[in-house]
Amino acid sequence: MNLDLSQQLFQRAQEVIPGGVNSPVRAFKGVGGTPVFFVSGIGPYLADVDGNHYIDYVASWGPMLRGYSCEPVVRAIRDQAIRATSFGAPTLQEIEMAELVVERVPSVERVRMVNSGTEATMSAIRLARGYTGRDRIVKFEGCFHGHGDSLLVKAGSGVMTLGLPDSPGVPAELAKHTITLPFNDIRAVEETFAGIGSDIACVIVEPIAGNMGVVAPANGFLQSLREKTNANGALLIFDEVMTGFRVAAGGAQELYGITPDLTTLGKVIGGGLPVGAFGGKADIMDQLAPIGPIYQSGTLSGNPLAMTAGLALLQTLDDEFYTALAESTTSLVEGLLIEASAAGIDLHINSVCGMFSLFFTAQDEVLSYEHVMQCEAEKYKKFFRLMLENGVYFAPSPYESAFLSGSHTEVEITQTIEQAGQAFRRIV
Ligand code: HOZ
Numbered sequence: 001m002n003l004d005l006s007q008q009l010f011q012r013a014q015e016v017i018p019g020g021v022n023s024p025v026r027a028f029k030g031v032g033g034t035p036v037f038f039v040s041g042i043g044p045y046l047a048d049v050d051g052n053h054y055i056d057y058v059a060s061w062g063p064m065l066r067g068y069s070c071e072p073v074v075r076a077i078r079d080q081a082i083r084a085t086s087f088g089a090p091t092l093q094e095i096e097m098a099e100l101v102v103e104r105v106p107s108v109e110r111v112r113m114v115n116s117g118t119e120a121t122m123s124a125i126r127l128a129r130g131y132t133g134r135d136r137i138v139k140f141e142g143c144f145h146g147h148g149d150s151l152l153v154k155a156g157s158g159v160m161t162l163g164l165p166d167s168p169g170v171p172a173e174l175a176k177h178t179i180t181l182p183f184n185d186i187r188a189v190e191e192t193f194a195g196i197g198s199d200i201a202c203v204i205v206e207p208i209a210g211n212m213g214v215v216a217p218a219n220g221f222l223q224s225l226r227e228k229t230n231a232n233g234a235l236l237i238f239d240e241v242m243t244g245f246r247v248a249a250g251g252a253q254e255l256y257g258i259t260p261d262l263t264t265l266g267k268v269i270g271g272g273l274p275v276g277a278f279g280g281k282a283d284i285m286d287q288l289a290p291i292g293p294i295y296q297s298g299t300l301s302g303n304p305l306a307m308t309a310g311l312a313l314l315q316t317l318d319d320e321f322y323t324a325l326a327e328s329t330t331s332l333v334e335g336l337l338i339e340a341s342a343a344g345i346d347l348h349i350n351s352v353c354g355m356f357s358l359f360f361t362a363q364d365e366v367l368s369y370e371h372v373m374q375c376e377a378e379k380y381k382k383f384f385r386l387m388l389e390n391g392v393y394f395a396p397s398p399y400e401s402a403f404l405s406g407s408h409t410e411v412e413i414t415q416t417i418e419q420a421g422q423a424f425r426r427i428v
Contacts, residue, residue, distance in 0.1 A: 001389050005049040006037045030377075030397035031384045041068025043407035046393060054393040055412045059403035061395075062242050063267040065325075065354070066316060067407025073271045076312035077305060086303040094302035097269065097311055101279060104249045104314075107238075107259045111279030112288065113302035117241035117266030118146025120276035121204065123296045124262045125150055127278070128202035128235045130294035131287050138192060138203040138234075140183040142212030142369035142399075145204055145239050145264075154180040183209055184218040184367045189228055197232035202262075207252035210242040210401040212372045213357030214350040222258040229261075235284070241266030241276070242401065245314060247353040248322055255352075271313035273306040321406055326353040328413060329404050335417035343424035345379075355401045358383065372399070379427055386423035392416055 013020035021027045021035065028035045037049045044067050046056045059065070066073075080093075094113060101111045114120050125137060125148065137150060145151040149170045166175065179200075181188040193200070203225050209215040229236040238260040244251040245268045253260060262280035269275050279285060289295045300306075333351045336358065340347035346362040359366045360379035366372060380398035387394055392415075394402055 043067040057402040067405040072312040080308040093307035108279035109282040110285035114276040120264035120278040121145040122148035124278040134201035144211030153178040193228040200234040202235040204237040235261040237262045269310040270306040271309035339421035382427040
């Protein structure tokens with residue numbers, strides 16, 4: 001495969017952009033080689049600057065739920081761009097988006113728009129601290145909630161990919177308020193609450209972890225978080241930046257039947273444009289300025305371009321869509337496992353409707369950061385490179401989720417399984 005132009009662009013980018021990228025995982029440090037520079041996408045396919053084509057499983061890290069260049073989204077963006085892209089003032093579109101979120105996401109009675117998942121989680125943490133009058137927060141190993149200071153402690157995703165410990169620049173005085181527990185460890189949660197429960201402002205969790213690869217909640221884990229936070233006057237925040245509108249219309253909270261106090265949402269609700277949101281119970285959300293004392297704001301928040309694009313996408317997502325997405329995920333996962341077994345490769349795949357991760361391991365289950373760290377990341381790197389060379393683009397890190405869209409048909413799934421079979425035989 002010829003990647004000459006991508007290589008040239010990466011050289012040029014490194015002169016003016018730190019590491020040549022605007023988000024670390026994109027630099028391919030987790031998998032080696034040169035990042036691919038893309039020019040266009042249609043459905044499940046991407047095209048790069050060198051004219052190569054790929055079946056894509058990154059989906060812009062989630063939001064391309066119907067694939068690239070989704071017609072209603074493109075039309076909505078074009079029509080809105082002609083009118084205006086931003087006013088910094090209220091619009092009808094932001095009410096329609098808020099109404100849609102409130103209607104579909106079970107725990108949300110009020111919602112505020114921001115511009116990224118990071119902004120959403122930072123704001124939700126501030127709100128939880130302001131509402132409870134407490135400073136301490138609990139998060140889980142391997143869960144990534146954006147790069148806000150309080151949350152960049154034992155975070156997954158990019159920091160795992162690059163093998164970085166906690167980031168310099170986060171004041172120790174702030175980091176000391178963040179308590180990190182093992183994901184899916186109910187006993188650790190119980191012990192923590194037994195010790196300092198009355199100091200905890202909130203527990204924040206990805207209800208399905210997606211930033212150490214996909215790790216679903218063990219039976220009873222989310223329920224235990226709900227019970228302990230309720231009993232101790234702490235808030236429960238579900239970070240549904242990845243899972244919102246993806247694993248079900250109402251996100252993971254609908255799938256597992258657990259109602260958090262606050263929910264953070266991200267890129268999906270912008271249809272691929274930069275958006276985030278946080279929402280929850282009315283009495284908590286109404287503590288925000290201008291009616292409450294807790295401050296949060298943003299010029300581009302709720303801008304009509306992103307709202308219109310997001311609405312256009314979300315309005316296409318019905319029950320049939322989720323049923324079909326779950327079925328194609330199962331069929332791809334089953335095919336990959338059959339090929340791995342035929343090639344003599346130890347492979348475990350975690351998946352939940354449209355999200356999946358390949359763990360090269362003989363472990364029967366991958367339920368925690370510890371389990372993830374026991375997997376053979378080197379094999380993922382080889383797998384990634386072989387798939388890329390053969391026109392299939394997976395996440396350039398062993399610690400990210402792969403994403404399927406509604407535009408992946410049997411054709412792409414069969415081709416992916418065939419390519420994977422060949423790759424597995426070469427990495428034994
Ligand atoms: N770690 C991010 C997704 N979970 C990567 C985002 C990006 O590089 O765009």
